[in-house]
Amino acid sequence: MSARLTDAERLEALAGLDAWTLLAGREAIRRTYAFADFNAAFGFMTRVALLAEKMDHHPEWFNVYRTVEVTLTTHDAGGLTLRDIDLARAMDRIAGQT
Amino acid sequence: MSARLTDAERLEALAGLDAWTLLAGREAIRRTYAFADFNAAFGFMTRVALLAEKMDHHPEWFNVYRTVEVTLTTHDAGGLTLRDIDLARAMDRIAGQT
Numbered sequence: 001m002s003a004r005l006t007d008a009e010r011l012e013a014l015a016g017l018d019a020w021t022l023l024a025g026r027e028a029i030r031r032t033y034a035f036a037d038f039n040a041a042f043g044f045m046t047r048v049a050l051l052a053e054k055m056d057h058h059p060e061w062f063n064v065y066r067t068v069e070v071t072l073t074t075h076d077a078g079g080l081t082l083r084d085i086d087l088a089r090a091m092d093r094i095a096g097q098t
Numbered sequence: 099m100s101a102r103l104t105d106a107e108r109l110e111a112l113a114g115l116d117a118w119t120l121l122a123g124r125e126a127i128r129r130t131y132a133f134a135d136f137n138a139a140f141g142f143m144t145r146v147a148l149l150a151e152k153m154d155h156h157p158e159w160f161n162v163y164r165t166v167e168v169t170l171t172t173h174d175a176g177g178l179t180l181r182d183i184d185l186a187r188a189m190d191r192i193a194g195q196t
Contacts, residue, residue, distance in 0.1 A: 038156050042147045049140045058136050064158040 002074060002081030013085040020088055027080055028073035029088060033095050035066045044068060047094045057083045059091075100172060100179030111183040118186055125178055126171035127186060131193050133164045142166060145192045155181045157189075 020029045035041040041063060052058045060071040072084040118127045133139040150156045158169040170182040
């Protein structure tokens with residue numbers, strides 16, 4: 001299990017994740033992706049699902065047609081960990097290839 | 099395009115969809131499915147996604163680990179139509195087989 005990031009570690013880790021925002025009421029990060037259509041959006045979700053299962057770290061996500069809103073946090077740790085940062089980076093990479 | 103259901107039609111159509119609830123603030127129906135794990139939940143979503151794409155009628159849905167919360171409405175019609183009822187029935191059928 002990853003350890004919860006300190007404030008300094010969190011700031012450093014979030015550098016380069018410009019499209020993600022820290023939630024106000026909860027220690028979690030969020031990004032909304034918009035794709036061309038449902039096919040592309042669900043294709044993205046499928047690729048992420050396979051990866052998330054392999055990492056044993058799963059997103060909270062909401063999909064309506066071509067948009068996917070993702071929230072990442074580490075429930076076990078009660079906040080953000082490096083696993084969230086790693087998954088966020090991987091999702092950005094996959095979204096860029098879709 | 100399906101026509102928006104009348105109140106009487108809606109009542110009749112919702113018979114047999116016992117696990118679904120009508121939202122209070124919005125003409126839409128909602129059901130939360132719980133599966134054994136993420137594999138089963140996303141397997142369900144994948145089967146539904148293929149069907150939704152074929153029907154050209156897509157759910158709003160939120161997934162976190164083993165649960166999937168689904169909201170159905172027909173945006174074009176500004177409310178519930180038979181397409182929502184058909185998709186709800188199909189999702190129940192698929193969930194039962196997962």
